[in-house]
Amino acid sequence: MSFVQSGRASGLVILLIITIATIYFIERGKRGRIPSIRRVSGLDAIDEAVGRATEMGRPVFCSQGLADIHDSTYGPQTIAGLSVLSYVARLCAKYGTRVIVPVVSLTVYPIAREIVENAYRMEGKLEQFKLDDIPYLSTWQFSYSLGYMSLMQRERAGANVMIGAYWAESLQLAETGYKVGAMQVAGTANTHQIPFFVVATDYTLIGEEIYAAGAYLSKDPAMIGSIVAQDIGKIISLVLIIVGILLGLGGSKFIVDILKM
Incomplete structure (x- = not known):
């Protein structure tokens, strides 16, 4: 099975996005621009x-x-x-x-x-x-x-x-x-x-x-940054899962192999 077909490429891309998002929001928080997160009930x-x-x-x-x-x-x-x-x-x-x-x-x-x-x-x-x-x-x-x-x-x-x-x-x-x-x-x-x-x-x-x-x-920038970045990763993963399901139902097996985690 090739590198792409194994789904490793899509996994690495998501991991890279989460890492970049974490660094971005942490640095942003250090400059005083702390992202807002929902107050837990x-x-x-x-x-x-x-x-x-x-x-x-x-x-x-x-x-x-x-x-x-x-x-x-x-x-x-x-x-x-x-x-x-x-x-x-x-x-x-x-x-x-x-x-x-x-x-x-x-x-x-x-x-x-x-x-x-x-x-x-x-x-x-x-x-x-x-x-x-x-x-x-x-x-x-x-x-x-x-x-x-x-x-x-x-x-x-x-x-x-x-x-x-x-x-x-x-x-x-x-x-x-x-x-x-x-x-x-x-x-x-x-x-x-x-x-x-x-x-x-x-x-x-x-x-x-x-x-x-x-x-x-x-209000720690590192903690808030990691929480926001994780949410971004979850949204991306959810979108890819939905797209994969739709493409799978449509018979596009090659794309599904790319999106598999």
Whole structure:
């Protein structure tokens, strides 16, 4: 089978377009022309959850999953979770609400601590920041889960925001949040855990929505540029699939071979 007939040419063209688009939008963002992206509806649920916890006089829990930030596969989910943490911490500092951030990774801990501390500093309430509210629990999955559940029960969480890479502990945490009466917003790109979040939390960010939410909140040119470029790639792929189907139905086999991915 030739290079063209194998479909590799069309795949390389799409990859090249996405790469060029990513570089273009990142550079454009660095010059202050940041592309606009749709506000993920889950962010409104986060606002509601923090407001509800404030009215109840109970703390807000916010976690970023179990992945290390340097993990090439799951690390981006943690980065998205930290972007959401920055937003949640700023809201809590503004309203004078306590925010508790259970941490599983030693590399994530100083980042989470700095994010929360800066949030209180920016709101002029640094004296309200408590280092004990950024507890490092354990690198062991279920030790972390047990500590997290115990904290939610002891502190009577009013809201629980979980954005990041989660595994078997997802349902444990969500069920505990439900039992203590916390409003919960969760999101992960681990598809095997999404069903548990859907049935046990009040609002779920599904898959790529967590990256869009992180990019929207952080306003980071690199994150926004990559999101926009990915959307361009999806549109091109969809158009090629539709064209391929139509040509295939019309009997144009050679063109279909070119468009095959």
